[in-house]
Amino acid sequence: MKHGGDLGAAIARHGGLAQDWLDLSTGINPHAYPLDMAPTPAAWTRLPARAAHNRLLDVARTAYGVPDQLGLVAAPGTQALLPHLPGLLPAGDVAIVGPTYTSHADVWRRSGRKVVEITSPYFEPSPDTRVIVIVNPNNPDGRLVDPKSLRHHAETMAERGGLLIVDEAFADCVPGASVLPHLEGVAALVLRSFGKFYGLAGLRLGFAAGPREITDALAASLESWAVSGPALEIGTRALADTAWQNAMCAQLADEAADLTLLLQMRGLSVFGGTPLYVLAGTRDAAGVHEALARQKIWTRTFDYAPTWLRIGLPGGADPLARLDDALAHALSTVAG
Amino acid sequence: MKHGGDLGAAIARHGGLAQDWLDLSTGINPHAYPLDMAPTPAAWTRLPARAAHNRLLDVARTAYGVPDQLGLVAAPGTQALLPHLPGLLPAGDVAIVGPTYTSHADVWRRSGRKVVEITSPYFEPSPDTRVIVIVNPNNPDGRLVDPKSLRHHAETMAERGGLLIVDEAFADCVPGASVLPHLEGVAALVLRSFGKFYGLAGLRLGFAAGPREITDALAASLESWAVSGPALEIGTRALADTAWQNAMCAQLADEAADLTLLLQMRGLSVFGGTPLYVLAGTRDAAGVHEALARQKIWTRTFDYAPTWLRIGLPGGADPLARLDDALAHALSTVAG
Numbered sequence: 001m002k003h004g005g006d007l008g009a010a011i012a013r014h015g016g017l018a019q020d021w022l023d024l025s026t027g028i029n030p031h032a033y034p035l036d037m038a039p040t041p042a043a044w045t046r047l048p049a050r051a052a053h054n055r056l057l058d059v060a061r062t063a064y065g066v067p068d069q070l071g072l073v074a075a076p077g078t079q080a081l082l083p084h085l086p087g088l089l090p091a092g093d094v095a096i097v098g099p100t101y102t103s104h105a106d107v108w109r110r111s112g113r114k115v116v117e118i119t120s121p122y123f124e125p126s127p128d129t130r131v132i133v134i135v136n137p138n139n140p141d142g143r144l145v146d147p148k149s150l151r152h153h154a155e156t157m158a159e160r161g162g163l164l165i166v167d168e169a170f171a172d173c174v175p176g177a178s179v180l181p182h183l184e185g186v187a188a189l190v191l192r193s194f195g196k197f198y199g200l201a202g203l204r205l206g207f208a209a210g211p212r213e214i215t216d217a218l219a220a221s222l223e224s225w226a227v228s229g230p231a232l233e234i235g236t237r238a239l240a241d242t243a244w245q246n247a248m249c250a251q252l253a254d255e256a257a258d259l260t261l262l263l264q265m266r267g268l269s270v271f272g273g274t275p276l277y278v279l280a281g282t283r284d285a286a287g288v289h290e291a292l293a294r295q296k297i298w299t300r301t302f303d304y305a306p307t308w309l310r311i312g313l314p315g316g317a318d319p320l321a322r323l324d325d326a327l328a329h330a331l332s333t334v335a336g
Numbered sequence: 337m338k339h340g341g342d343l344g345a346a347i348a349r350h351g352g353l354a355q356d357w358l359d360l361s362t363g364i365n366p367h368a369y370p371l372d373m374a375p376t377p378a379a380w381t382r383l384p385a386r387a388a389h390n391r392l393l394d395v396a397r398t399a400y401g402v403p404d405q406l407g408l409v410a411a412p413g414t415q416a417l418l419p420h421l422p423g424l425l426p427a428g429d430v431a432i433v434g435p436t437y438t439s440h441a442d443v444w445r446r447s448g449r450k451v452v453e454i455t456s457p458y459f460e461p462s463p464d465t466r467v468i469v470i471v472n473p474n475n476p477d478g479r480l481v482d483p484k485s486l487r488h489h490a491e492t493m494a495e496r497g498g499l500l501i502v503d504e505a506f507a508d509c510v511p512g513a514s515v516l517p518h519l520e521g522v523a524a525l526v527l528r529s530f531g532k533f534y535g536l537a538g539l540r541l542g543f544a545a546g547p548r549e550i551t552d553a554l555a556a557s558l559e560s561w562a563v564s565g566p567a568l569e570i571g572t573r574a575l576a577d578t579a580w581q582n583a584m585c586a587q588l589a590d591e592a593a594d595l596t597l598l599l600q601m602r603g604l605s606v607f608g609g610t611p612l613y614v615l616a617g618t619r620d621a622a623g624v625h626e627a628l629a630r631q632k633i634w635t636r637t638f639d640y641a642p643t644w645l646r647i648g649l650p651g652g653a654d655p656l657a658r659l660d661d662a663l664a665h666a667l668s669t670v671a672g
């Protein structure tokens with residue numbers, strides 16, 4: 001599968017209704033930011049107002065710690081920003097530290113760029129490289145690159161008129177992970193996803209912080225009213241809600257630890273992850289994935305790594321117990 | 337102002353709160369499609385599913401009468417599609433029948449194209465023209481181009497490897513306006529806005545029907561999950577609700593007639609419009625606009641036409657009476 005989070009393929013192959021399934025194929029927080037305060041009627045009926053858009057940007061700037069000298073742009077999901085990047089950045093090769101989220105390579109290749117996949121973040125880019133893409137923490141393994149190394153890459157690219165892109169989709173609740181506080185005097189483009197940590201992937205909201213000429217050009221490329229009225233209202237409320245954010249980070253850490261323990265008790269080796277998913281190793285990941293799917297639990301495999309299984313947080317004691325039972329059964333049916 | 341529908345400028349200049357204002361600066365239906373059935377929790381929390389996206393496209397294809405041979409793509413508003421068009425269409429000049437909605441010229445000029453504004457839709461494009469853009473019915477004057485002439489332009493562009501683009505943002509409730517049923521054997525790209533007729537501009541939803549290679553490329557450019565979960569649910573419901581659509585078209589026709597009569601009784605000449613707004617002429621449109629704004633009624637002027645005033649539907653007897661009183665006062669203060 002290209003991405004997780006769509007039960008269509010699971011249902012087509014194994015049947016059932018969406019509500020029968022436990023979807024652990026994404027890194028989306030199962031505890032969504034509360035929607036008890038519904039969007040106002042005006043959020044639906046009126047064109048999204050510039051003032052409301054600017055309020056969202058102000059709150060996001062504080063929440064993500066974006067330095068004053070960087071610009072900030074909001075989009076209907078970071079995915080909507082990716083296709084605009086190749087046209088805005090100087091010609092040259094693109095180095096992507098991988099394996100990682102595949103959309104980055106897809107977008108740059110589709111634009112005709114030469115994409116070089118680098119396996120270690122501690123590398124010297126080739127002379128033709130003008131763009132470096134690092135997902136940090138990385139998806140799916142959670143590998144973290146230290147801010148000093150990221151800053152070094154940012155400086156190298158800036159000297160060449162290029163740009164470092166850091167995708168921080170899973171940086172929420174990972175203390176010290178974000179490069180944003182370390183960008184004094186040097187620019188990088190940092191992508192932040194709203195939907196994953198706040199558990200509202202259907203809302204479509206994401207941000208990019210970076211050099212003002214790039215964020216201004218991205219805003220122009222997105223045209224007017226890119227972010228929906230409900231996304232403006234809910235995003236502004238959630239990004240300012242530090243009490244919810246802090247409590248949720250503590251809860252996710254507990255749940256990720258519980259999930260890790262469960263998997264290890266069942267004999268899987270957990271060797272990576274973030275607070276929103278874990279990456280486990282098992283001899284025949286595709287076999288375990290299939291055996292879980294027959295029990296209506298959907299996980300994520302990777303064609304480039306036949307032993308990797310990414311598992312999102314079940315979101316409570318009951319679904320955790322369901323996963324435990326299903327996993328015991330699955331492992332009994334798969335060659336060990 | 338560049339677009340209507342944002343009270344920020346009105347409030348900055350004339351004060352008040354958003355709820356004090358009667359916003360007639362847009363062509364958005366004041367009677368929104370009912371939201372008493374709220375989006376399901378899954379619409380907010382899950383990534384928008386491919387199956388739900390395809391259901392929306394099926395319903396939209398029927399609602400808009402898209403011929404089988406054309407592709408169809410959904411976007412978070414037609415505005416989000418515009419910046420992707422220049423990269424997908426062959427090099428050459430762009431002829432835009434104007435004056436019209438300004439974003440079309442903006443997008444093509446920003447991409448480096450030569451844009452030629454043509455004042456009559458009945459023209460022979462220059463040899464270098466590869467793209468023709470016609471807004472039909474036109475915004476702001478409501479001018480309609482007959483389907484035969486549109487088909488002729490589509491054929492001329494197709495022979496050159498180019499494309500006719502028809503923006504049908506205000507074609508709902510205008511019988512016979514859409515070129516879609518007349519595109520047998522020839523291609524054009526037709527833009528359809530959801531938010532205007534359904535009164536849900538904050539939702540962000542729009543469509544493009546056209547040659548499959550173009551709609552496929554647009555879908556790829558928009559990347560995964562471009563349309564939000566709530567937009568998928570609400571759009572699918574509303575586009576299938578022919579009872580609501582038919583009743584609303586009748587209601588809008590009545591209200592547009594009432595508004596036209598009111599303006600004419602006050603001495604303004606109504607010379608254009610659609611079921612969602614009227615275009616009136618008056619000696620000093622800017623003066624009337626300002627005098628109405630001092631009474632917290634926001635209308636739309638056009639810098640290229642100092643006698644034009646576009647006025648959206650007030651949406652009921654009370655706001656219509658408020659407009660009438662305010663207009664009487666406004667006209668008494670403006671040089672006749």
